[in-house]
Amino acid sequence: MLKNYLLTAWKVLLRRKFFTFISLFGITITLSVLLILSTALDNFLYPSGPEKNNHQLLFIEQLTIESRDGQSNWSSEPGYGFLKDNVRDLKLPEKITFFSQATEGSSYINGNKIDSHLRRTDTSYWEILDFNFLNGRTFDQAEFDSGQMVAVINKKTQKNYFSGENPIGKNIIINEQTFSVIGVVEDVFVGETHAYADIWVPYTTFASTQFETELMGGWSALLYHSNPSILPQIQQEYVNQLKNDFVTHDPEQFHKAIGGADTKLERIAREMTNTEDYESNAASMITMWIVLVLCFMLLPSINLINLNISRIMERSSEIGVRKAFGAKTGQLVIQFVVENILITAIGGGLGLLVSWGVLSQIEASGVLPGADVNYNWRVFLYGFGFVFVFGLLSGTYPALKMSRLHPVTALKGGVR
């Protein structure tokens, strides 16, 4: 039965090539845009680089503090002092790391300036995140404790600074501090916001120690547990810490701390919905996304509905015959929706090709450092989802309208 439907649909598509082209053009454009967005989002949520185990991670990177009178509040990344007093002693996480935001670092070589991103970390950072070492190693606890001037660099820095030669043991000067290179890692995609940097050094190499007491600004923490099902308990522990045992040295000004340890999705939600609460508002963000996608599909759908309606009339004699021989309304609706989903699927396939082309162009252009777009089964799943929703949106109404035709009028060649 389905085979018959598909065969009819195929023949219809071939019959009026111009109309098929118009329909396919619209479908392909719509699905390409959606596929590009969802592939980008997928690569962001499920990175393939050092943060690939992010289902075992919680991120602490936003904090709001309130003064005792409730009049003033500040919101930014936490400071090192806050993390030391409030996060270090959490019991449930197996591993905890503190590290600075990636800051700009300047180096000068042969009269040229090289801009890079510099991140200062501890040692457990390297155990939690899975960096791909091309050469050398990371710093150990002894080097970290004694504040050794050592650095791990990425491949790009190796190319720019050492013209690709083996840099191990050589010196690199960043912001007028000299570091000895001990390791080289693969470039990290900028979307992996906690792993991304060009140069990583121990945070004990900071020129000043003022950062150690700061409550706000410039730092983040990752909490790791090998069993992802424990993560909600860790989130609860962190929130309890903030609610009940918040440690602050200036309780007048910094009285109350609000924030959460978020999964990657929750982290985006917190950022996009500007949430300053213990909860991250992920549900409302997902609803917002779905509404936006449907809004974007609206115009192409109406366009396709219009086209479909005018094309059905061409086939009114076919419908008349089928009806006269006893086909039920439901059967005709299903047949037409299947036909529509078929053409949407062809458009989806083309859209996949287009989005692949666009994304690999973006990747090659270097606009997004370290971008490495991956296609996996999830992207295909999104594609199927879009095809199905779009096909239903644009196929159901014309199908209903068609199936309601009276056989006599249909046989005579349609309605006005």
Place this chain on the structure above:
Amino acid sequence: MLSHIAKLIWNRKRSNLLIITEVAITFGVLFAVIYLGIYNYKVFNTPLGFEWKNTWNIRIDTGGRWNNETDKVQLKAIAEVLRTRPEIKSADVIMMPLFVNGRWRSVETINGHRAPYKANMLNHEAPKNLGVELVSGRWFGPQDDGQNYQGVMVNQRFVDEFLDSVEPVGFEFSDPGQPEAKPKRIVGIFKDFRQQGEFSTPGPYMFFRYNWEQGDSFGLRNIMLKFDKPQPASYEKDLHQTLKQIAPSWEFNIQSFKNLRQQRINEIVIPMTVMAVVVAFLLIMVAMGLFGVLWQNINRRIQEIGLRRAIGASENSIRLQIIGELIVLAIFGMAAASIFIIQVPLLNLIEAVTWGNFVVSMLLSISAMLLIVIICALYPSHSATKLSPAVALHYE
């Protein structure tokens, strides 16, 4: 003629409703893009109010909060050393740096009305060195020290918006919440200062004066260096070393305003371009869809057209009818969309939307929409006129 067409459309309202909806949504999208385009073009061509050529910015990271007692001394020392260099024309400090997204917003109450504005703090030589133009009054300076007021400067837009009925120079604001604080007195008016760059919305602006001796509890972390000629990267290395020698515990980031400005422009232009490309494809898609629908409709109305031809309608009147019908449809769609769009300036939903821009982009999007619709109708109407009446009547 028009009422006749309107009647024809009304008779087929169910099938036309979808086309009207499609036109309405397309019109909304088209209007939004044209509005954004016009707005950004105008804003981009509004003068910045300062010179950025051959100027560099040094951003300071003190590693923590600003410790005014020690940090103000160090900042002054750096500025003094830099000023002794012959190639440096001027070295000034500023709180909110140029060409970045960060801004400082504040609000005053003037005659019982809220007067929100953006503000900045810089040393008194800085505006002159940056090429800011003085409109009236005088620059603030050391003569404002120890007075019973705090000398501030505002831009012409501030005066136009909040102080058009009073003499602005010498005007004083006092904060009723803090009666013991000194009132702010406007000592001079400058032309403009669009700190966030070409694409920022022009608006009221206020300069506070940075006093090297007093410092500031929040701290100033940006030094602006003006050179007599462009400097190479090797100079930057030298500069970086000098800075590190004076303040070893601070970190410095040196950028030319040329680069910062370009980055800021790209931040706006790249997303706009992507959006414009997507919208262009959407429009092509809609245009092709309308074309297809219209063509198909003509085929279905062959009898009607044949009849009209047989009783003596000319080719032109057939063509006019087809195009006219689509235009009336488009007008319905645009009217429906306009009911929603007009709420934006009426209810002041988006602050930056002004009536002037609104009317221009409305006219432009109406013309663009009509153009698209007419192009879509051209071929189908042509093919309709080519039907010979005899053949058309023979249909079936």
